[in-house]
Amino acid sequence: MTLRKYKGKKVILWPQYFDATLSRREGRRVPKSLAVPHPTQRELLDALASLGLSAEPLEARYPREWWNKEGPVLVEKERPKTDLLRTVGEELRKKRYGVSD
Numbered sequence: 001m002t003l004r005k006y007k008g009k010k011v012i013l014w015p016q017y018f019d020a021t022l023s024r025r026e027g028r029r030v031p032k033s034l035a036v037p038h039p040t041q042r043e044l045l046d047a048l049a050s051l052g053l054s055a056e057p058l059e060a061r062y063p064r065e066w067w068n069k070e071g072p073v074l075v076e077k078e079r080p081k082t083d084l085l086r087t088v089g090e091e092l093r094k095k096r097y098g099v100s101d
Contacts, residue, residue, distance in 0.1 A: 006074065011081050013048075013055075014072045015039040016062050018089050027064050034089030036096050044073050047091040053078070 016027040020035035028035060036043075041057055048055040055075045062068060075084070 011075050011077045012072045013075055014062050015041055015044055015070045018092055030085050030089040036092050041070050047088055047095055051091055
């Protein structure tokens, strides 16, 4: 999977970035307060759509969890990736639990 043509224009978000059951070392990139257990690609797409961001699903497997079939999502880069991760994490929690911290 080469995405060089998207460099600087789009960002890849893996569901593992938001997985509360993973440690930072295993791939989680948001604080546990913004993470949910075992997020799916579909949940990620729904959260991004509710934020008004265009996203497309990709067929790939997270290298550290090659057995997990949840693929990443390609998103337009409108802000720094860390800000995007926090915003999406908040939206995932809101959608799953109906609360915002």
